[in-house]
Amino acid sequence: MITLKTEFQKIKRRKIGLTMAALTGIQFVWFLWATKNPDEKELTQGWLNLLYSLPLLNVIMMPTIMSVLASRLSDLEHKGNTYKQLRTLRRPGILYDAKVLCGFLFVAAICAAQILFLLVLGYCYHYTDTLYPHYYLSAFLLNLGCCFSLYLLQLNLSLLFFNQMIPLVVGLCGSLLGLILMFIKMYSFLPWGGFLSCTLVSMDWNVETRVVTYFYREHSAIELCAIGMVFIWIAIFYMTGRVAFTRKEV
């Protein structure tokens, strides 16, 4: 607990909260832009539309946001060359856990803010379809899982490499990969594909009438596996990261 407190003391004046707020804020602007001036048809499936768009926007933005967060939390140790001192004060495993937890709080705040924003947005537009709270709760939890797994991956890379270009580039490549996998309809078992495996809403685009219809979807067995994979990724990244960090020579 004290170690976690020191994590927050360390990032004082680093404006991490502000950075994360700005990055998430842009996503909100994107939502506003995408949902502006809804017509009759769009109002009748507004809540569905929001849940459909969320994973798309997340797969574009979240890998990079997570890599920024992780790099921000780790780079101060590289720059200040502080590992040597910290290692004498705490067991490395505890230090790692504190970084994980600190990041988790940020991730949770971001994901919660997203869902809250969507709810406010929907109420303001007076969407006419039924709001199913449990879908939004699921969306929050699944998003949190996906973001957290990516955060862990990025944290591991940022802590292990002095050169921060490596984790940031991995984040970018992963983001692109996740996005493209969606287009070729391969719900992947890669960590960046998680957002899309966890999609709760599907759509049907009629080529002739150019009408889009959204619907809550049933997950097939293989997709449920993919959702399970998100949590397996969390476990894998956490364990490998902790071991690697503990064993790292400073």
Place this chain on the structure above:
Amino acid sequence: MNISYYKAVKAERLKLKRSPVWLAFFALPMISAFFGTMNYKMNLGILKSEWFSLWSQHSLFLCYFFMPALIGTYCSYLWRLEHTHHNWNSFLTAPIPRFSLYLGKLTQAVQMAVLGNLWIFLLFYVCGRFAGIQSPFPAVAAEWFVCGVLGTVVICCVQLLLSLIIRSFAIPIGIALLGGILGLMITNRDHGLDYPYSIYCMGMRANNPDMTIDIPALVTNSLGYIFIFSFLTILYLHRKEIAAN
């Protein structure tokens, strides 16, 4: 001036030894090209304009979101060399005008970005042939390339300024991503050429190869932005006591 510029460029090149950062510029377009081509092959039913269809598959995400962020990463890396290990002291006491020191950095960034663009077009050609497109390679792609390069230089200038002022490695990259996303919205409202991050996508005709654009406006705006951001960077290098913090 000329001789000190040459020295600065050579010194920058020496600093980049043993850091294979170019791999990123190699890998990202590859991912985009590979999956873009796959998607093209799978959707031949709706994608009927051969080279142009393939190009939209290759360039869309890459140009809007990923190239700006990747260039941002590289610019952050270039300044991080000086932000760490007290290098500002030696960087600024070198007998080289700060103007040339900046041009040295800019040259590295632009060089990498141009090579990245060349690679994108090379992949486009190879993938097109591989996908069995029979018609000749569109000559207009040369224009896309030149306009794209101009847009790239604009992003380099913006990102070099951001990464110089913001000492964090990651934050300027976040800004680049935001810049790209905002660019998407601004392009949609037909102001793409007025905004530094979207000149690149406009020039590359990402997503819409049939689009006609106002080339003189693109060139003037690009040169204007290049000048403004370079001027601000050089001003900052002169005014601010960078080494003192």
Place this chain on the structure above:
Amino acid sequence: MPKQNLVETHNLTKQYGSVRCVSSVNMQVPPGAVYGFLGPNGAGKSTTLKMILGLARPTDGTITLFGTPVNEHNRIKLLAQTGSLIESPSYYGHLTGEENLRIVQTLKGCSAKDIDEVLRIVRLDAARQKLVNHYSLGMKQRLGLAAALLGFPRLLILDEPTNGLDPAGIQEMRELIRSLPDAYGMTILVSSHLLGEIDQMADHVGIIRKGELVYQNALESLHSHAKSQIALRVSHTAIAMDLLRQDGIDISQEEDYLLFPMMDDSYVANLCRRLIAQNISLYRIEKREKSLEDIFLSLTGKETSL
């Protein structure tokens, strides 16, 4: 005609907000000197040196290098004749020592052969192919010095160059610095917070305290301040004091001792005879040294720790 000073500052001042770190410093570094810039930590040494190098902007005052007032236009030309090592050494950790020097050599535009020579001077020739990340702190410091020496500049500015070195390394660094003026005709401006260190390598000294240059002269004249005194304890202090005053001697009392400046043997012998003649008993005659340390402390203020 006196030779042109290599470094001259006039009323050099630096203010951060309301805090004056450097206040009206008039520094004069004569050619061929090893000028020791001495002061406690935080007295303004680094800031002064940074202003001389153009790394910090003076709030007020002027700087003259090689007889030319520094401005934005000639800064680069003057820097080309200067080598510096400020605070901690600068280096690119992912490159070898030799590659780091190659970068500096490129920027300074000096001969590639200099690299071999400076590596030899700082005794890093064996480690030239090693990544600097794997260097010890002392090796990095020596690499920093090697970079400063590249091109064999007329003026070398070194800020605490013995930081992080082991005792043998410190000794070696001092000897190296002392040898540079004769070997390469360099003038050296070196800062330190250790008086003993400056005493060993410098021939000129400037002492800075809370941003003000409180002393500046040849090191010898600082030594001359370190005068010895004679301390005398007798049975009748007041009578002895009168006697000495009649001789026109500057005298002071410290507890039950009388203190007066060093005199030659014949005067002291004569004084003893006269005291005994007046039935005054002589208890002690001692020689008291006022050390450089004492002078330094009195100049910089005892309250500041070194």
